[in-house]
Amino acid sequence: MFVLRRLGGALPTLFAVSLLVFLFVDLIPGDPAQILAGPTASNEEIESIRQFLGLNEPLLTRYGHFLRGIWDPAVATSFRTHRPVVVELAERLPNTLIVSIGGLVIGVVVGTLAGIVSAMRPGGFADAAITVLTLAGISMPIYWLGLLCIWLFAVHLGWLPAAGASTPAHFVLPILVIATRPAAMFSRLVAASLTETMGKDYLDTARAKGLSETRVVLAHALRNSLIAAVSVAGVQFGGMLGGSVVTETVFGIPGVGRLLVDAVSRADYPVIQYAILMFAVFFVVINLVTDLLTQWLDPRTREQERPA
Amino acid sequence: MSLVQDMAAGAPPLAAKSDAAPPRRRWTLLWRILAQPKGAIGLTLVVLYLLLAIFGPMLAPQDAFRQNFAQTLRPPSAAHWFGTDQLGRDVFSRVLVGARATLGIGVGGVAVAFLIGVPLGILAAWRRGWIEAVLMRAIDIMLSFPDIVFALAVVAILGANTQNVIIAVGVVAVPVFARTARAVTLSILAEPYIEGSAALGASPARIILRHVLPNISGTLLTLSTLLFASTLLSASGLGFLGLGTQPPFPEWGTMLGESRSYIRSHPYLATFPGLFLAVSALAFNLLGEALRVIYDPTSRRTARRAPLFAFLRRRPAAPSPGIAADVEAERSAVSVKALRMAFRTRDGLLDVVRGVDLAIRPGRTLALVGESGSGKSTLLRAIGTLANPQEVAITEGAIGIGGQSALGLSAAALRELRRRKIGVVFQDAASALNPVLTVGAQLAEAVSAGSSLDNEAVRQRCIALLQDVRIADPERRLAMYPHQFSGGMKQRIVIAIALAQDPQVLLADEPTSALDVTIQQQILVLLREIQAKRGMAVLLVTHDLGLVARFADDVAVMYAGRIVESGEVATVLERPLHPYTLALRASAPGAGEGRGQPLRSIPGEPPLIGQFPAGCTFRPRCPRTQGRPDCAEREPEPRTVSGRQVACLFAEEGLS
């Protein structure tokens, strides 16, 4: 029930996002047809490009056209390759998904564990080490980290391939590099909220029951602190997803992020539009999942029943 | 910027710790930043970077733009400290010159985001209604784009150059500022002092300028610093992708992007710009963290961490030899002998409980009465074996529960003691129950800890417990969560948990002071009935003498960590002999004084922990002490006067 309602809530956002991405071409200062055709083009050429782009149609028709492009390969084609945008995206999507989801999962798992260790022994050696690593992780430009990893593991040690996406080994470095940010972020969030939770009265209630300290932490403290961590993390996932754009460029992985960067530098507007739309949809879905997760973890956010 | 330099310029005077001098805020802030290692390192680096941004181009030893094709891709040397790039330019000079562009983009981006986001956020919080609804919706939509993707879109629209990168990274950070500004403004607006100002007649503009802005500035400063780091990274990310500052102008991200093609053969090209970039982000993150510790109330706990190696001290306290046998031999349900406790603080140990003796016989209720700082709750926690050894140390004495010493036990023995003998009821039932577990789960845990009951037996026991505390329809209630119960009902559930394994001792820490008066009575009557049925000993901590008179058998009055008077309720409250007990009784309205007559109040306030006066701690407020040097010389020991223990040299004066 809640899932449905939450999905319903996401629809207006998705609509607004699609509208924004669609209007994006209109926001470009000057005439896109003029820009595309180049400075030397004749008026006829520009007009034919306008026709081709459908820039003369009414706004609503063009928006319908734009939405149709999501499933109809014939509607939108890349200016550069003249291939359907949908096909271009679909080819590259798996690579992006592997890198970003892989990075996210590894990051969250490592981060949570580090956070627990750090909060359990405050002031200890592990806590100090994790705090330093976490700060380093947040401050590290991942493109630089990527370059350093290529030099160390691919060039110097020769353990892993440097660029490309042909074998599973190609994905190891990108996933690890992309995982640094979520790992650092989650470690901080979990440590902070766990430390806060450790002072709560209900943990003393649990101790007074005669439960072991392990059980007090795992059954009572961790779940409460994850609520805070997950709801904050939901907002932060954007930064992590964005990491795939840069990482794909560093490691030469043919993914959607790289496609987007290339498209931006070559003013390939249809590709830019649909790639951004795809990232946005992806992100909305992740936020939805975070919300559902918070919901599942925290009964207080479920539908309110009348107090007894 | 000038503020930062200003602050860094002079040496900080020591922040005044005494109450007399008000803090001079600017220096206090600097001092509090420097007092943390994070802050000291971060601030130093930030100042260095800012100097670099200002003077970098002047310091550059060579022309950062001059190409020299005879000298391309040279490794670091005496002539070129960081080597030369693919066009033979001096990388060291380029890094120095690039500092201004790189940090400038960060400053510009944060400024754009701050100037747009903060006013919007404050406006939304202040006006609420449709403005807030529209803004929050817009923020939701903007946050639906991963930030670097959004920045890419802006650059795609405006074109790739330095100015547009500033706009792009600035616009991306607007929602973060707007959101935070709205949230902190809302929380400040909910503060009573805002209502106080409104009631005073202050205009909305005045409230925003004088009360809201100063109080949210710390949070916004922290946020700006932290966002500066991430803005720097995204801006340089755009540069790295070739969509930021355009060559030949040096910007660290752009330089990294150019070095990418040479990473196999000339790794040092990527090393130096990357290092400068990473360290600058680290510097701002460190400074931001230090500011967060200062301004974010929720991070205080994290900040006040135990010092390194604190874990060495964490072994359980052992009872003082000799007394341990005493407490075990006694028949009392609770027996405390010569107990001393101290808070661990940065400045060492602060005495909080200073030599307390007390005993509760089975079936009796002892009320422990005191004001803030008297140590009554700390004492209760120690008896409940729940005193956190990282925060408070038991320095002397012994505690016995049901004839067993409660100090120096192994973890397993401690659990067994807690299960079988002790039940604890806390002041705030709402925080004493875990919000994410059902009432049934929390009860079942208490019932089944250390026992081998099967599920059905546990369930039956839970139902019986809820019936014991007079909760109707227990089967259905087991599946409900704490937030679905009213305050009084939650406290009943906490009591049920405490009773789960038939404890010999029930410890209740202000069990009703968070509840409405009519509910208070229900809970206390319930406790009384349960006690009569089970024959437990009850320790009731309270500040309300009215409750003591009605619900306790014995009373112990605590002041500044010691028990100043104790005995049977009828004896002590009928005719208190200690001037403090007398004052407590007399200061309650309705205690005999007629309407319109002033209450017999005592001057002053209870002393703070760590600031107990020498001699008799009550002396500064005592009406009896006038012209009596004895009171200042030593702390009076409890002695028996007229059927009770009282720690006053002149207790007999209360009899006349």
Place this chain on the structure above:
Amino acid sequence: MNAPFRLPPRHPDTESDDIVVVDGISRHFGGRKTLLSRVAAPVVRAVDGVSFSVRRGTCFAIVGESGSGKSSLARLVVGLLKPTAGEVTIDGTRLSTLDKTGLRALRRKVQLVLQDPRASLDPRMTVFDTLSEALTVHGLHRERAARAARIDAVIAMVGLNPAHLARYPHELSGGQRQRVAIARAIICEPDILVLDEPVSALDVSVQAQIINLLAELQARLALTYIVITHDLALVAHMADAVGVMYLGRFVEQGDVEEVCGAPRHPYTRSLMAIAAPAVPPQRAGRPALLEGSIPSPLAIPSGCSFHTRCPLARELAAEGLPGVNTPDGRLPRRCVEETPVLHPAPGGRSAASCHFAVERPHIQES
């Protein structure tokens, strides 16, 4: 709806000297559709048709538990909340006739002192700034010397000394903070102080000091007090008249001697029984317990809103008064179905809204 009840004057010649007149005031929250939800939020009747008046120089107390609406009522009187219905008249000025500026100017005369002095002072302002702000807002004592003199005078009046002026709230103790809050309230020479639980956040031994200070200031500055509290013992000590609030209405109001000395509403009776002094009583004399807790203001019970917890109603039903069955047991029909009005007591110095306030009905008659 309760009929407006007004105490007859003690001295007939001072009848016109009511400084505060509250007439049938109500405040409902919610019930409006908002931009984001299509369903109207349920209406909360925080205050529902309350009338009372306060004579100049006296102390009126509003007593109630949490959720009774006593804080909303206080804010209505001060003009911080706008009433849904009814009118507040302060010193002859009807609040509804004032615009925002007029209302702010009126605030000089009516000051509010809040419960928790730790939270009610801006943590970033020194005591001097806090007091000075009050003068600035109302444009009083603009000259530096005059202002300093006024601040010194007020700080002495509340029992602090000029050394405290430079301190921040966190450098003061709880009692000192409350003294500062009181100083801020009296510095503009108001006529009326509204005190919201003025001592309940303080240590017991400090409470008496503040109560004495308030009494002293009232006599010295000829102030009128409206005190909001849950503590009937405090009311009995401080107030001249009292209104006992339950679920947004006064269930009993009148002279304090009458209401506290001979309470006639069963709710007041149980509150009074709880507020016994700290001298050990005979255990047998323990008060009759009220059952359950205050119902949600979202779902106010029908008839007499107190019927779900009323011990008297249960007794009467047991004695055979015609009753109906409710989730709370068998109760008299009148209590469940008929809304009581305020019945003046013999002598007319107080009134209680209970069907059976005047005397127990004879079962045979009903």
